[in-house]
Amino acid sequence: MKLFTDPAMKHFYYNLSSDVGPGKPNAADDVEFVRLGLRNMRSALERRGRWNDAGLAEFRGLQETLSTTGGFDDTLGRAIRSLQEGMGGRVADGVCSAMPPGRVRLADGKLMMCAGLQTELRNSNAAIWPRMDRITGCGPALAATVREMFGLNLN
Secondary structure (H helix, E strand, C coil), X not given: CEEEEECCCCEEEEECCCCECCCCCCCHHHHHHHHHHHHHHHHHHHHCCCCCXXXXXXXXXXXXXXXXXXXXXXXXXXXXXXXXXXXXXXXCCCCECXXXXXXXXXXXXXXXXXXXXHHHXXXXXXXXXXXXXXXXXXXXXXXXXXXXXXXXXXX
């Protein structure tokens, strides 16, 4: 995970240090961020009236059992891909891409999943944001990275 500030957006944002998906670096804190974000998507999709969309059926089944800890595996890849498909992405490859600095869209037509996951985590945890380490289910690698970013005691 990385922390960026963007004067144009008037806030800071978290970003993956590298892509998460099949054949990608899959750093532990990045994978845990994606897992935590995907577990949080139910409330976001319910607010938008999309939770019961037929196109999200596979995602619903995976989301409810997805662990917030652990490395990249087939279940996580399927959850990413099924959300990409269900949300109408032109590219559904099971990869959650890092956001290019200064850009709000990926050039290849992929959904900006990292930004969407972060937005929903922030919206659902406004009282403690940006302390993702305090969100229930936050994995140990992500929690340690967040605490280090903010100079907090790691003990």
